[in-house]
Amino acid sequence: MKLIIQIPCFNEAKTLSIALSALPRTVPGFDTVEWLIIDDGSQDDTVKVARECGVDHVVRHTRNQGLARGFMTGLDACLRLGADVIVNTDADNQYNADDIPALVAPILEHRADIVVGARPIETIEHFSPIKKMLQKLGSWVVRVASNTDIPDAPSGFRAISRTAAQRLMVFNNYTYTLETIIQAGQKNMAITSVPVRVNEDLRPSRLVKSIPSYIKRSIATIIRIFIIYRPFRFFGTIGAILFGAGFLIGLRFLLNYLSGEGAGHVQSLILAGALLAMGFQAILVAFLADLLAANRKLLEDVRFRLKSGGEADAGLDRTTEHYPRKEH
Template sequence: MGEALVVVPTYDERENLPIVVARTLAATDDGVHLLVVDDASPDGTGELADALAAEHPRVHVLHRTGKEGLGPAYLAGFGWGLERGYDAIVEMDADGSHHPEDLPRLLAQLAHHDLALGSRWVPGGRVENWPRRRLLLSRGGNWYTRIALGIDIADATGGFRAFRADALRRIHLDDVASHGYCFQVDLVWRALQAGLRVIEVPIVFTERVHGVSKMDGAIVSESLRLVAWWGLRRRVQAAFELLVHHRRLRSVRANSSRADAV
């Protein structure tokens, strides 16, 4: 597959970052690099990332001026990687919930697919140490997404995934507006609409040990609102296309009847 870039957004992840970096470097070969995208973490995560980059040639750092959300951080990382010619770009959390040891399996799928989704909810995937509330939120959110968008994806909200670089270029990243975890649904939805080859790969997801989750009510609200809007737009578009089809069919029949009469 060539060289791959693992994009890891951070905000106050000083305790987790050294562990994630060490595991990523140990689990992958020299063709896999890691980019820490730090949103000016007040706990010094950015400075620690610089120190790790100075120590490890495969680690890079992109500093941003403030906390702008998960989506913009990933988009900045994607742009950094695409500009430098990486063949594959991976999303991975900085809190240790994603296992870097699964990276080779995700990247291997890009030989025949455009997007490999690390999935908690397909056979073989599972979640460890999550409270019941988070389990219900994730299960319910994915069910809601499947119904609203009419997609056959078990885990559209997961954040551990690998893209072929040319696939990212095909899904129009310039107009992505989602900021929170809805960003994940947004990219899957765009990939499917673009006709990309998508596969789900079972992974183990482990609740973070250090720090606190960035999930809050505003993120959930954004997800519900945007997915509902995308679902409504899909149905309106389908109804319009059906109407156009029926009008064309009636026109063909009318022309055929006039021709028979002549």
């Protein structure tokens, strides 16, 4: 059994050595533990630090492509390197690496395909009240969209089985955390969470450049999640609201007209007609979007079959570098 611990990196030379020094080289249940970093177009000494700290593999992007793309690049590289389980963690040492055995335990016990580390959000001092609120909101949206009970959906500390990694595909360029959980729920993967500890904050979050920006991106991410993974519910709800409002306004006009008070209420009739038309169109869009979602699921299944079937003959990507392991 091989475990690969991957770390997406973008200009992480200052903190990467701290994160790597905490990673284990032996984990119960695994014969081999390897480290891999994804250099997402770093312009500092991230790769040099990684090499000096004994990282086994480095995958490079020639330019910065974002956290979500780096995460997926890492999964692909880990699969090609023969990983049975993949652990994803952060380069800023946010998560306590001593909890990795607890994180992978549900996979080793065949109780889960994906395990998410649940942080003690309420006790994290450097999380602002607004960030804590958005974390709760994001987790609630993910639970609704995925039919799972993950309490800390934005957590990037997670363990993923080989089969689950083969099935995941992230469309969002901002973050992978919410979308992967929703995919797991929709694809009937077994997903659970375990409590994990966090370390002292070493640097500000790269995702939260400012509270207004974080709110804007979070809202956009949540809306997009519903459009992609719950299109019928999203557009159907909008259509039902518009159609219902138009129906009630039209019914009011009709009652006034039958009682002889219809004169002077033509505006209500026009508004009712417009709302009914818009509602009907939104419901039609809901059906079309549902068909597109079904087609996407079929394409994802085809991708999984091709990926799992062709792995034996797949070579390593040219952007993957390997370094001899240093004994610590």
